[in-house]
Amino acid sequence: MPASPTSRERLWLAFVNADALASFDRLLAWMHAAGVLDADRHASIGRRATLQPAAAAAALIDARRMYAALRTLADRGAADLAVRDASAGEINRVLGRSTGVRRLEQNATGAWRRTFSTVGDAFAGLLLPVAESAADALVSNEIARIRRCASASCGRVFLDQSRGGRRRWCAMATCGNRAKVRALRARRRPAHGERARTRSAA
DSSP states (O other): OOOOOOTTSOHHHHHHHSOOOSSHHHHHHHHHHTTSSOHHHHHHHHHHHHHOHHHHHHHHHHHHHHHHHHHHHHHHTTTOHHHHHHHHHHHHHHHTTOOEEEEEEEOTTSOEEEEEEESSOTTTTTTHHHHHHHHHHHHTTGGGGEEEOSOTTOOOEEEOOSTTSOOOOSOIIIIIHHHHHHHHHHHHHHHHHHHHHHHHHO
């Protein structure tokens, strides 16, 4: 199952980081794990997708289009006004579907959350929470603090909330720790090589 966002991760960044677009079922699974869809709506849209595969396929194509725009925004939006403008256009395209009912509801644990149910097309509003999250990032200028993980083997992006704005890793426990281990090994190699040369010379 695709990874769900951490409690501190912005939804739009979690969408960009998720491996959720291989199929419509995978997209739905991620949206459920991310808290975008509750269990009832997840099951309902899943049933609708079985009955309307063409509509589900179109929704997946739409999600991939949104992903492409948000991935570019995360990678280049901080430095490129044209990228921000193009991404805003894509966000507005999705926000333009916001015809429906907004409600305040409790989940199974009793916590309150805002929900939005579209009127008409069951697939039309799937990406609205993601689009709203990205819109918030543009409005608040958080885009200026979006970073790409410094690990060459990691493509994740994150919001740098460090005081000096110098955070390098998506997660210190994973990419940051691996980089430290590699750096430590690299520092030790010359010392080991020097000791070996000393022993051979003796």
